[in-house]
Amino acid sequence: MSAPEQWAEVDRYFIDSLVKEDPALAATRESSGETLFPGIDVAPNMGAFLGLLVQLTGAKRILEIGTLAGYSAIWMARAAGSDAQITTCELEATNAKVAQENFEHAGVADRVQIRRGPAAETLQQLIAEQPEPFDLVFIDADKRSNPTYLKSAVSLSRPGTAILIDNTVRQGQVVQADSENPDVLGTRQLIADIAADGRLTGTALQTVGLKGWDGFTLVRVS
Template identity: 55%
Template structure:
């Protein structure tokens, strides 16, 4: 059996743990399902990964979260609930079509009072936050166009301080991350950001491979020293 043939088993295991451990209410289900109507259908994180992101926020005691890549707002809702009534989430989305879907989902989840959706190129929106002197964020989630990962990390470092967490999604890409000669710009974006993290003495990080509903992928979790 090669590494790709156990996809069905991966899905079964994810389904088992999600059913046993993850509580998705109607608002989360609606947000997840509406991902099919975005410009990147079904690209939202799986339910167990959404729960992980929420737990990271709570473990870190994060109250300000910055998200690169909104789509239907599924992970945004997990973040908004985790920061609590006195928290704040800013999420950056390129397409107005996706932002409109996300706003509807966020309102349905009744967390619109703590979420701001900004529309436009994420690097430009992040620069606006930097130039405006936005208060530092406690956690940054980078899940937008992968070739821009290095730019997003650079912005995240300007928008955080010591102790902040930076999570970068989709870094394994079916194992293609170990192929330096690939023509896939997304893989190059991942490899470049890995190099940037490894050379930065102010960051400590690890990467985790994941298998399941979303196939074979993974994420980087970094912390500012």
């Protein structure tokens, strides 16, 4: 068995043992096939991790950048409870339509709002609206824009806000300083921006599993 096959088998073991995915969540994951980007949602054990993070931080106001079919948003919305507010940003109308149906089916449409359009613009609109700060931000869209998203997320934060950025390892490509891949460059700039900002404390972890070799970066705003 190859290493990636072993990683996937171990993920399946943990998912089968620990992750409670009800029919609505399973249907949402499957419905990513109806979006423009099938299968790029988080794995079930990462969804459960997001739910735990929401509950451990007590997050009620949650901002997500990158909705797809709504899989990660449903995990967070359910964990946050019926008095929570989740704002999720999505560029593509096709994806937003699939996600809205999934939010209704999963019983969280009352607390999840999709803001459609380029997230960089949506975030500027949000900042102009001067909302209450978000407790938790999950950044999971076009990776080249991660520095822009981080900056806006910090503007929408309070001391103690957690910001989680997914896919910051990219099969190890993140260490390729001479890369010309915009997604790698965006991720490297993100890491440099976190390191340079005295308000931010961050760390990054590599992961292997059903989604191959990747990882995430977690930041606390002070």
